[in-house]
Amino acid sequence: MRAARRNGILALIIGAAAMACLGALAAPGLALAGQTVDEAPKQLWTLRIKQAVAVSGDRPLLGEIAEPAEGFPEAAWKSLSRTPLWKSPEKPGAMMVIPADKVVNALRYYLRDAPVEYLAPNQVAVRRGGRVLNQEELGAMAVEYLTQKIKDFPGQASIAKVDAPAYLFVDGGPEAVSVEGAGELKPGANKLYFADHGERGEKSRAVRKTPFNAEISLVVQAAVAARPINASEGQIIPSMIAFERMDVSRLSGVPWDGGGGPWRVKTSVGQGQVVYQENLEPMPAICRGDKVTLAYRGKRIRLLAEAEAVTDGFMGKEITVRNLQSGVQVSGRVEGPGAVVVQ
Numbered sequence: 001m002r003a004a005r006r007n008g009i010l011a012l013i014i015g016a017a018a019m020a021c022l023g024a025l026a027a028p029g030l031a032l033a034g035q036t037v038d039e040a041p042k043q044l045w046t047l048r049i050k051q052a053v054a055v056s057g058d059r060p061l062l063g064e065i066a067e068p069a070e071g072f073p074e075a076a077w078k079s080l081s082r083t084p085l086w087k088s089p090e091k092p093g094a095m096m097v098i099p100a101d102k103v104v105n106a107l108r109y110y111l112r113d114a115p116v117e118y119l120a121p122n123q124v125a126v127r128r129g130g131r132v133l134n135q136e137e138l139g140a141m142a143v144e145y146l147t148q149k150i151k152d153f154p155g156q157a158s159i160a161k162v163d164a165p166a167y168l169f170v171d172g173g174p175e176a177v178s179v180e181g182a183g184e185l186k187p188g189a190n191k192l193y194f195a196d197h198g199e200r201g202e203k204s205r206a207v208r209k210t211p212f213n214a215e216i217s218l219v220v221q222a223a224v225a226a227r228p229i230n231a232s233e234g235q236i237i238p239s240m241i242a243f244e245r246m247d248v249s250r251l252s253g254v255p256w257d258g259g260g261g262p263w264r265v266k267t268s269v270g271q272g273q274v275v276y277q278e279n280l281e282p283m284p285a286i287c288r289g290d291k292v293t294l295a296y297r298g299k300r301i302r303l304l305a306e307a308e309a310v311t312d313g314f315m316g317k318e319i320t321v322r323n324l325q326s327g328v329q330v331s332g333r334v335e336g337p338g339a340v341v342v343q
Contacts, residue, residue, distance in 0.1 A: 045072045049103060049120040052167035054132045059084040062110070065103075065124065076114075083110055092129035095169070099123050130171045138164035138194060138212075145179035145192075146214055154257075155220035157187075160249070163213045171198045171207075180209070187218035188249035215249065222246040222255030223275040230268045235283045236261070241275065253278055284312040285334050286319060294321055294332065295341045307340065 046069035053065045063081030086106055089096050100120040107118060133141075142162045150157040170177050176198060182191040193209040226242040233240075246255060253276040256263075262283035269275055286292055286309045294307035306324045313319025313334040321340050322329045332340040 044115050044117040045076065047116055047118050049118055049124060051121040052125040052132045052169065054127050054130050054169060055088050056129065058088055059086065060088055060126060061085065080111065080114060085110055089126065089128040095125055095127040097123050097125050127169050130169050133168045133170060133177065135164050135166050138168055141177070141179055142192065142212065142214060146216070149185050150216060153218055155218050157216060157218045159214065160217040161215040165210055165212060168194055168210055170196045185216065187216050190214050190216060218248040219245055220248055220255065221257060223258050225269045225271050225273050225275060228268065228271050229265050231265050234264055234287060236263050236265065246274070256280060282314065285315045285337050286313040288312050290338065292321055292338045292340050294323060295339070297341060297343050
């Protein structure tokens with residue numbers, strides 16, 4: 001095993017094909033073909049090493065794994081970019097991950113006296129076959145998907161953040177990769193997937209899903225308590241409420257937008273606090289403690305009596321009241337504000 005590992009490392013830095021390309025590099029005086037020593041660059045040129053590369057040949061070319069920084073001579077890059085490097089993974093879909101120091105050491109070997117310095121990531125992933133989508137491309141796909149999804153959100157919705165992977169290896173063309181949600185999209189943090197459908201595209205089931213996160217901002221008009229609102233106060237009236245623009249993703253629940261009702265609060269709300277939808281309940285037609293008119297309706301008799309509501313009662317629903325004259329509790333049906341019928 002150790003011998004095999006050693007041989008694999010040596011394969012990164014030893015290749016007979018590299019010698020054929022050295023003629024295009026600078027002589028010991030750091031001049032390229034066609035330059036004199038006096039015309040050689042006074043400073044090093046910079047190559048940026050890519051974090052992930054999909055290759056098709058037996059050996060990746062320098063132009064596949066690196067890109068020149070600003071100021072790199074076009075003619076020099078045209079020559080150097082064709083330099084073959086170490087052996088590619090043998091089988092389609094196979095991948096090797098190479099530490100940065102080994103990549104840089106190998107490039108220094110293959111490029112010899114070329115006046116080049118390297119900007120390398122922590123490691124480089126090289127895959128045989130397929131193609132690679134970088135973070136910018138993945139982010140653009142996510143933004144396009146999310147933009148369509150949030151356009152019908154109430155209020156002012158926007159994409160606050162997309163944590164796309166640094167890269168993604170895929171097997172098919174542009175239509176082979178899609179964005180899928182892991183559930184209903186909501187303000188705040190959301191989990192999504194990049195789904196790779198392979199060479200058959202979206203007509204096939206995803207062969208691999210790569211998760212990522214996105215954050216949605218949603219600014220709405222939210223109700224806040226203009227003064228303390230007690231649960232015992234009954235129906236909410238306009239003077240109790242003010243409205244402020246707030247980002248729902250920063251709140252602990254869904255704020256009330258002032259619609260619907262009539263409402264009352266289940267638990268008291270302090271001044272300046274958000275009035276959440278889940279803390280509201282419909283205002284009953286009759287509240288506990290209200291005085292009501294109790295009507296007894298029979299086939300041959302109809303009586304009226306004064307009573308007091310023992311429970312809250314909603315229109316058409318059952319309520320318990322106490323006859324103030326007899327003290328007896330009975331159940332009736334709410335027919336309107338202050339009206340209960342017993343049949």
